[in-house]
Amino acid sequence: MGDLTVKPDLVTRKTPWKKLILPGIILLVLLLAPSFTSEYVIYVAVLAVIYAILAGSYDLTTGYAGPLTFCHGAFWGIGAYASALLTLKAGLPFWLAFPISGILVFIFAFIIGYPALKLKGHYFAVTTFFFGYFVYLVILNSAKLTGGPMGLRGIQAPEGFLGLNFASLTGSYYLILFFAVVFLGFLYFLVHSGFGRMLIAIRENEDLAEATGINTALLKVLAFSLGAGIAGLTGSLFAHFFRLLHPTTFAWMTSEMIVIMALVGGLGTLIGPIIGAFIVTFILEIMRFAPEFRFIIWSLALIIILLVEPAGLMGIVRKLQRRKR
């Protein structure tokens, strides 16, 4: 299983403060961004942050627990549409719809994942691919509910409180930034916790993990559903920031994009997929002017990563570190 993941995971090491420099700098730049950049850059930054949460939560399932999945974009989409519809059709406030959409996606992923995760090898991965495609078809074809190919409009910004206003660009930007820190912090805690250790054990050798007394079936589905749940919450944030949803945003290519982001940075490191998300979003923006080359370059990039260093940037970094020692 260690083919794609960065090794070693030196989990016993106490977090050196050096490790916090890079995330700290990124966060500082993001915090100060509204004061020195244009609106356009803020939109790109929001996308980057949202992809960072998605790639980070994807890492929990695939990087830590092991199974390759291709439906993370679908969970994101379910969360987005669930939250939008809960506010639009059921009249719930955002602050209720937001947690509910996360919980819904968690439950949904659990129900799908429990039987499907018993499949071995490519069976599970291919099934998740189908699942992602199925979700896209349902969103596209349930025109009465989702607006279908016309998209879903009229979504409201999160309600403000205590004098905070989330309708403005800066306001909603800081809201997303806040939750990005919360979610990624939660993921950081999880992967370094006992739970994270169990996931790594499962990834490294499932038979030994099971024989050691780890309930591998349950923990795998928990990792899968927790990752999905966070993607669902991110979908809700996305829906109420852009206030317009379109099915193609959640088509299968999005799931592949998340996989690529995670791979660029290096699976099984958490920070890797986050950095990968920033890099890929940046390149995506540059390539806006040549859309016909986008997917070609992505596919080629993925093959090149696999050929050169399947463990991504962090894999290269760790290799250099080990050489130094």
Next chain:
Amino acid sequence: MSTLLEVINLRKEFGGVLAVNDNNFIVEEGSRVGIIGPNGAGKTTSFNMISGAFKPTSGKIIFQGKEIQGLKPHKVSRLGIGRTFQNVRAFQSLTVYDHILTGILAHNLKLIPSKEQYEMADYILEITNLDKMRTSVVGDLTIALQRKIELATALATKPTLLLLDENMAGLTYVEINETLELLRKVNKEMGITLIVVEHIMKVIMELCEKIIVLNYGTKIAEGPPQEVANNKEVIEAYLGEESEYA
């Protein structure tokens, strides 16, 4: 001494091929039992059934008075049966310390390991003499060390019964003696009952109080080492392979 494990008419077929043939045996609490036999005799298959990796075709496995056949491996492990694998298995990317901590957390999962759990990990590292390499990455170590780490991780689950499947294969003379000493210690001090599958006769003869001999899935002899070593049927079963087991 009371009975810890009782195997009744245990049978396993793989698509019509008989691997274990209605075997019966008893393991007393606190004892050290060896299982020997030529390749394909059904030793590992028996282990796999006791540890839950395989479901028996028929028969019963009774551990501490409870039927455990067909339970999932992690449930069997939590009841107090630890094991190691014939082909060494390890969580390659973990450090030695984390590898052992994983065994401790496996039975009592805490998001943040407790002080006792950390202390337990230190204790296991100390008794297995792995203390010096606690921050080494398991995958970088030799197979002999990985076998030892696998054994240490099984010990970390605080088993009542420990199944060792050729844990000493490929070890040097010195390493074998070290492991033997460790096994005697955990048997005596921690009260762990041992069942050992081993091709190295020195290990079996020095460690075990009772030996079970399997051949083509069937038990052909059972008894104290000296008695079994002089058993005609056993000698016959090994004839031609003598050099390997001398």
Next chain:
Amino acid sequence: MLLQQIINGIIIGSSYALIALGLNLIWSITDIADFAQGGIYVLAAYVAYYIVTAAKLPFILAWIGAMVIGGGLAYLIERFLYRRWTGKSRIQLLCAIALFFLMANLAILWFTPKAKIFPSYISGALVISGFTVSYQRIAILLVSAALFVVVFLFIMKTKIGKAIRAASQDRLVAEVVGININTVNSTVFIIGGMLSATAAVLISPLYAVFPSMGDLPLLKSLVVVILGGFGSVAGVLVGGLSLGLAESLGSVYISSAYQHGFAFFVLILVLMFFPKGLFGRT
């Protein structure tokens, strides 16, 4: 109406079965769910289209050309990409998916997203008691059936076919008894590529040629492989035909909007209750 739907279903189903046959061979021997076949399907269709329309050559040459391209691409992909990651199944799958996207998007770049009409190779239709089936559809059915027989005989009778069967049982043992696993791999990929190309060429005149034409046939054929059982020619045939029928009837009697989601819905449902697939092997 009902009979017409059944016939349509069988014809579509036989094209799924054709692709699934190649995918199944590849999957059972190399453990790769070869998404790249979806890309091969698209490129082969364009090759055939240009041979017929631009070079004005007969259809049969277009078919042969497509098979050469399909088999050749599949061979090269296995030889120079998948093979270097033997045993690293996650990387192989990611590479397969990347290749699928690459080929489909190269088709957009080279041939534009606009659908092209593939001229029909046989005109006319069979009319029996009030309903009509075009000869083209009948040709699909006959060619698929013939290819199933050919592949079946190839696997059962030839030396390399026996090696393939041995390898699908147990790769390690096959290698130990002296079967060259690389030759086996190359062979199944070439067969798979040729079958995908054939399916594309047969279906194109019915639905036109466009860059995303490979998406649904590929995914549905993968469903057929998962549901229809491993290494079983009969399972693929039954699976493919049932899916074709179910879709064709479902689109009329249930909802046409979800026609293409049907396969995935069935798959997910089946896996909920039969986590090891319908035929037990995982």
